[in-house]
Amino acid sequence: MAQPVELPSKIEVGPVIDEGHSLASLSDKIAGIVLKRKITLGWVFGFLIAFGVMQALLAGATWLFVKGVGIWGINIPVGWGFAIVNFVWWIGIGHAGTLISAILLLLNQSWRNAINRFAEAMTIFAVLCAGMFPVLHTGRPWLAYWLLPYPNTMWLWPQFRSPLVWDVFAVSTYLTISAVFWYVGLVPDFATLRDSAKQRWKAFAFGFLSMGWRNSARHWQRYEKAALLLAGLSTPLVLSVHTVVSFDFAVAMLPGWHTTIFPPYFVAGAIYSGFAMVLTLMIPARRFYGLEDVVTMRHLNNMAKLTLTTGLIVGYGYMMEAFFGYYSADIYEKFMIWNRMTGPYAPFYWTLIFCNVITPNFLWFKQIRTRPLVLWCISIVVNIGMWLERFVIVITSLHRDFLPSSWGMYWPTVWDWAIYLGTLGFFMTCIFLFIRALPMITIFELRMLLPGARVKEPVAQ
Amino acid sequence: MSVHAIEDTGSIYGLMAEFETAGDLVAAARKTREAGFRKFDAFSPFPIHDLDEAMDLHDNRVSLFTLIGGLIGCCGGFGLASWVEAVALPLNIGGRPYISAPMYIPITFECTVLIGGLTAAISMFIMNGLPSPYHPVFNVERFTDASRNKFFLCIESEDPNFDRELTAGFLESLGSEEIAEVAR
Numbered sequence: 291m292a293q294p295v296e297l298p299s300k301i302e303v304g305p306v307i308d309e310g311h312s313l314a315s316l317s318d319k320i321a322g323i324v325l326k327r328k329i330t331l332g333w334v335f336g337f338l339i340a341f342g343v344m345q346a347l348l349a350g351a352t353w354l355f356v357k358g359v360g361i362w363g364i365n366i367p368v369g370w371g372f373a374i375v376n377f378v379w380w381i382g383i384g385h386a387g388t389l390i391s392a393i394l395l396l397l398n399q400s401w402r403n404a405i406n407r408f409a410e411a412m413t414i415f416a417v418l419c420a421g422m423f424p425v426l427h428t429g430r431p432w433l434a435y436w437l438l439p440y441p442n443t444m445w446l447w448p449q450f451r452s453p454l455v456w457d458v459f460a461v462s463t464y465l466t467i468s469a470v471f472w473y474v475g476l477v478p479d480f481a482t483l484r485d486s487a488k489q490r491w492k493a494f495a496f497g498f499l500s501m502g503w504r505n506s507a508r509h510w511q512r513y514e515k516a517a518l519l520l521a522g523l524s525t526p527l528v529l530s531v532h533t534v535v536s537f538d539f540a541v542a543m544l545p546g547w548h549t550t551i552f553p554p555y556f557v558a559g560a561i562y563s564g565f566a567m568v569l570t571l572m573i574p575a576r577r578f579y580g581l582e583d584v585v586t587m588r589h590l591n592n593m594a595k596l597t598l599t600t601g602l603i604v605g606y607g608y609m610m611e612a613f614f615g616y617y618s619a620d621i622y623e624k625f626m627i628w629n630r631m632t633g634p635y636a637p638f639y640w641t642l643i644f645c646n647v648i649t650p651n652f653l654w655f656k657q658i659r660t661r662p663l664v665l666w667c668i669s670i671v672v673n674i675g676m677w678l679e680r681f682v683i684v685i686t687s688l689h690r691d692f693l694p695s696s697w698g699m700y701w702p703t704v705w706d707w708a709i710y711l712g713t714l715g716f717f718m719t720c721i722f723l724f725i726r727a728l729p730m731i732t733i734f735e736l737r738m739l740l741p742g743a744r745v746k747e748p749v750a751q
Numbered sequence: 752m753s754v755h756a757i758e759d760t761g762s763i764y765g766l767m768a769e770f771e772t773a774g775d776l777v778a779a780a781r782k783t784r785e786a787g788f789r790k791f792d793a794f795s796p797f798p799i800h801d802l803d804e805a806m807d808l809h810d811n812r813v814s815l816f817t818l819i820g821g822l823i824g825c826c827g828g829f830g831l832a833s834w835v836e837a838v839a840l841p842l843n844i845g846g847r848p849y850i851s852a853p854m855y856i857p858i859t860f861e862c863t864v865l866i867g868g869l870t871a872a873i874s875m876f877i878m879n880g881l882p883s884p885y886h887p888v889f890n891v892e893r894f895t896d897a898s899r900n901k902f903f904l905c906i907e908s909e910d911p912n913f914d915r916e917l918t919a920g921f922l923e924s925l926g927s928e929e930i931a932e933v934a935r
Contacts (some may be wrong), residue, residue, distance in 0.1 A: 313796060313900035439831060447840045450832035456857040463865040470872045477881075478898070482796070485895035501882035504889070505897045507780070509879045510798035511808040516875035519817045523868045526860070534857055737797040745801045746774040 306401045307739055308583035316584070316740065320733050321486045323579055324726065332578065333722065340718035347712020350705050351426060359429045361705040367691040368684075368700035373427035375680045376710050378535055379563070380420035380717075381461065382556075382676065385528055386564025387413025388468060391475070392524035395517075401592055403735035404584050407479075408575070409568050410472045411730070415720040416567070417465045419713040424457070426709065453537035460534040467527060471520045477503050478513075478734040532560040539683065545626035546687030549614055555607030559676060562600035562646075565593050566672035571721060573666045575730065584731060587660050594659040597672065601650030604679075608647065622692060630686045634699065639682050645675025755931035764887035764935045765791075765907040766918050767894070768927035773799050776902035779925040781805040783904065786921065790910035794888070794903040813875050820870025821863050828862025829855055890934040905933060 307316075353361055364371040387409035394402040425434045437458045439448050448455045480500035487493040503509070536556035539547035569590070576585040615627030630639050649671045652658050659665065685700050702710075724730065737743055770776045773795060780793045780802055793802055803809070829852075836842070837849035876882070888894055888905055897903050904927075906918055915932075922930050 317796070317899045439835060445840065447835040449842075450836055450858055451851060451854040453857075456861070459858055459861040463861045466865060467868040470868060474872050474875070478797075482898040485898045501876065502884055502886060503881065504883075504886055505794045505796060506879075507793035507795065507799070507802045507806055508808060508810075509881075510795070511803050512810055512813050512875050512878050514798050515811070515813045516817075516871045519814060519871040520868055523817075523821075523864045523871070527864045527868075530857070530860060530864075537857075734797045743773060743797060743799075745777050745799060746772070 304587040306404065306586060306588055307736065308586060311583065311740060313737055313740060313742055316736055317482055317486070317733055320584075320729050320731050320736075321483050324483060324729055325487055325492065327579075329726065333726065337719065337722040340715050340722055343711055343715030344719050345712070345715070346708040347716055350708035350712055353705060354426060354709070355431065359427065361703060363700055363702045363706055365698065365700075367696055367698050368688045370684050370688060371700055372702050372706040372710055373423040374538075375677070375684050376713065377420050377423035377427075378556075378680045378684075379677045380416045380423070380713065381464075381535060382532060382560035382563045382680075383567045383673075384413040384416040384420065384464070384468070384564065385532060385557070385560035386568050387411070387416075388464075388524050388528035389561055389564065390568070391471060392521040392528060395521045396525060400739055401589055403739060404586075404731055405568065405572060405589055405593075406735070407472075407475065407728075407732045408572060408730050409564075410468065410475070411724045411728070412567060412571060412721070413468050413564075414465070414472060415717050415724075417461065417468065418720075419717050421461060421465065422713060423709075453534065453541045456534045457538060460531045464527060464531045467520070467524055471517075471524060474513075474517060474520065475732060475735075476728065477501060478505065479729045479732060481505065482733050483729065529557055532556045539687075544687055545615075545620070545622040546611075546630070546683065549611065551607055551610050551614070555604065555610075558600045558603035558607065559679060562597060562604050562650075563673060563676035565597045565600065566669040566676070569593055569597070569665055569669035570673060573662045573669075575725065577662070579725070579730075581731065584736060590662060590665055591656070591659045594653045594665055594668075597669075598650050598653040601646060601653075601672070605647040605650075608643065626687060626690070629690050630682060633686065633690070635682065635686050635689070638678055639686070642675055642678040642682055645671050646679060649675065755929070762935060763908055763915070764890075764933040765905050765909075765913070766915075766922055767888065767891050767903055767905045767931045767933050768922040768925065769893060769896075769929035769931075770902040770904065770927060773801075773902060775926060776904060777801045777805050779904050779922075779927070782925055783906065783921075787912050788906055788910050790907040790913075792905050792907075794894070794897040794905070796898055796900060796902075810878070812878060813871060816874040817867050817871040820874075821867030824866025825859055825863040827866065828859040831862075832858045887933050887935050891931045893929065893931070 311319075362371055362373070364373075387406075390402050390409040391406045391413075394406075425431050428434055436446075437448065437455070448458075477500055480496045481503040484493050484496040484500050487496060533553040533556065536552035540549060540552040542548060572585060572593075573590070576582055612627050612631075615623045618624070630636070649668055652664075652668060658668075689700055690697050768779065770779060776793055776795060777799060780791075783791050784806055793799075793806060795802070832855040833850045836851070836855075841849050888903075891903075893901070894903060904922070904925075906913060906922070908915075912918075919930055
């Protein structure tokens with residue numbers, strides 16, 4: 291939230307905001323998307339597709355509640371199927387939002403200001419999708435509250451030494467704090483919308499949401515302090531969430547899961563997939579809403595670089611997994627990694643290597659990083675790659691049990707797919723509604739990047 | 752230039768001056784404070800750090816409350832896990848200790864962040880007196896630009912140095928083009 295940092299021109303790819311914007315034009319432009327812009331046919335079309343796909347979730351969840359988890363492809367030995375794969379994938383996607391909103395704030399990266407609202411919204415929707423899966427996977431979702439510690443007549447309590455209970459705490463804390471941080475950031479922008487709204491009902495609605503925010507200096511001072519504190523608390527939180535998720539695997543004594551590299555490797559993978567998802571959503575959004583002047587090439591370039599960096603860490607993780615398997619001299623570990631590479635799921639593994647180890651290396655080239663369409667295609671490949679990574683970790687580690695007599699295979703059923711695609715529809719539905727109903731770019735933080743925001747006190751006469 | 756007087760001749764909330772740039776506002780706020788005014792406020796479409804110094808704002812209570820909230824969450828989380836595992840539902844698994852501190856760290860950490868973060872946000876809103884459904888400053892018509900591109904300074908009539916004419920003259924001397932009386 292400080293003054294923009296001047297970077298040496300060598301690494302600069304355009305400005306953070308295109309020249310020619312003033313305080314007024316910036317406010318009017320972003321608030322105008324919500325207040326003035328007509329609902330276009332394209333939006334309605336996109337929304338209806340997303341909403342239609344979401345109905346698969348309704349169908350899948352309803353049938354699940356009627357019949358139980360037997361409708362899924364899970365069985366012994368593979369008791370963790372799509373539900374856990376999708377849970378880890380979705381929660382990972384959320385991580386980029388918190389990284390942008392919290393870690394880059396602490397690191398004083400002012401370019402984050404233009405993308406942070408959008409990324410945080412993505413975080414919240416992704417965590418909502420993620421949270422559905424463990425609850426559905428319990429098989430008796432109406433008893434999901436048993437996961438929480440509360441005094442009950444049976445005097446039963448959760449086992450606090452279990453990573454699965456840590457997960458409940460980590461994910462629910464993550465969702466709560468992300469939502470609070472998001473709302474706190476929205477309050478001054480709600481005030482802008484309230485003051486710019488022409489219709490009374492809009493002014494009332496945004497006025498209600500803004501809590502009567504009046505841009506007072508005394509308020510801003512406490513506001514900035516609270517935002518900084520929230521960022522400071524969210525920074526270790528975001529690292530802890532995927533660490534705890536990786537503990538679900540790493541604490542189990544299972545070849546393929548029981549490795550110490552899991553926490554950092556999961557966190558890097560989460561940020562990697564999260565940035566890919568931000569690119570997937572932001573590139574079309576900036577194009578269709580004409581936001582190229584505030585979400586500039588500089589942003590795309592920086593996000594592509596972060597995708598590359600975390601992608602390389604993930605690649606290192608794959609290398610180390612293979613090395614540990616070999617170096618452990620343990621017959622099961624060795625077999626697991628060999629089976630992963632050459633067994634029945636080998637095509638998944640090699641597609642994953644293509645998506646996550648080879649593809650990100652294209653981002654070394656500036657010509658690729660500054661071409662939105664190419665970047666968008668790469669981001670889709672990365673999203674698929676990260677989903678495959680979770681599939682490979684969950685399924686290939688389980689399907690060859692210690693005894694060949696208990697070996698098995700896992701193939702998803704139509705209901706697995708219905709619920710997975712349904713959450714994609716849910717996610718996109720939320721994004722479509724968000725774009726229309728809330729300012730998708732943090733207006734007040736962008737104002738601080740304008741030259742007009744620099745304080746030049748007139749010399750006293 | 753003239754002061755936008757309001758029809759009500761009774762008591763007013765204060766006088767509001769409008770400025771074009773952030774620099775003008777900071778300079779005006781500094782002079783207002785130096786002139787002895789204490790009950791005044793500045794309004795800007797984004798946080799201006801120089802204002803904190805110019806207006807002598809250094810309220811650190813949000814940090815203190817967050818620390819207290821975080822500590823409550825920390826002790827609460829560890830205490831809950833220990834109490835459950837040692838008192839409420841003790842399970843002897845291979846003779847392992849009931850209070851196995853390292854295993855309770857994730858719960859302790861998450862509770863610290865949860866309570867600390869909620870305290871930071873809630874205490875900020877409470878200290879700022881939000882939500883506030885009504886505030887007199889919104890009676891000034893041009894004030895809607897405070898959330899767009901204009902900068903305002905309001906001296907309240909509660910201030911002992913306040914005088915309807917003299918203070919208006921003072922605000923004028925700060926270089927403001929638009930001065931308005933604020934109805935209660």
